[in-house]
Amino acid sequence: MMAVADALLLTRPIRVLVAKPGLDGHDRGAKVVAAALRDAGMEVIYTGLHQTPEMIASAAVQEDADVVGLSILSGAHMTLFPRVRQLLVDQGRGDILVTGGGIIPQEDMAALQAQGIGRLFGPGTPTADLIAYVQDWARANLRN
Numbered sequence: 001m002m003a004v005a006d007a008l009l010l011t012r013p014i015r016v017l018v019a020k021p022g023l024d025g026h027d028r029g030a031k032v033v034a035a036a037l038r039d040a041g042m043e044v045i046y047t048g049l050h051q052t053p054e055m056i057a058s059a060a061v062q063e064d065a066d067v068v069g070l071s072i073l074s075g076a077h078m079t080l081f082p083r084v085r086q087l088l089v090d091q092g093r094g095d096i097l098v099t100g101g102g103i104i105p106q107e108d109m110a111a112l113q114a115q116g117i118g119r120l121f122g123p124g125t126p127t128a129d130l131i132a133y134v135q136d137w138a139r140a141n142l143r144n
Contacts, residue, residue, distance in 0.1 A: 036131060102120075
């Protein structure tokens with residue numbers, strides 16, 4: 001099986017846009033995730049605090065992102081994740097993985113995944129888990 005995985009390696013870095021939508025002002029987790037993804041060899045664009053879904057989707061399209069990672073602690077995850085995903089679809093980029101994490105109840109995670117959002121991660125998740133998830137998704141979905 002390893003030969004198959006090796007054959008699917010990308011010849012370019014995975015491009016990940018990390019964003020903090022809404023009014024939440026706590027970005028330590030997003031910065032830790034951005035640094036971990038960068039250290040794993042991915043190209044990371046961090047948009048900073050207080051981003052609207054429109055700003056995030058626009059940046060993802062402009063930056064030719066493969067993945068959008070949203071960090072949400074405000075409780076607005078049931079609105080913000082689907083909105084970003086729909087804006088990407090509307091702009092012809094429904095191929096971008098929308099994933100992320102924050103304070104999100106398990107039942108909401110399941111509901112969001114049923115709407116096409118990728119795996120979501122809670123506080124304390126080892127960064128190795130999300131790196132592996134993004135790399136596995138990229139191997140399965142991206143072509144050089």
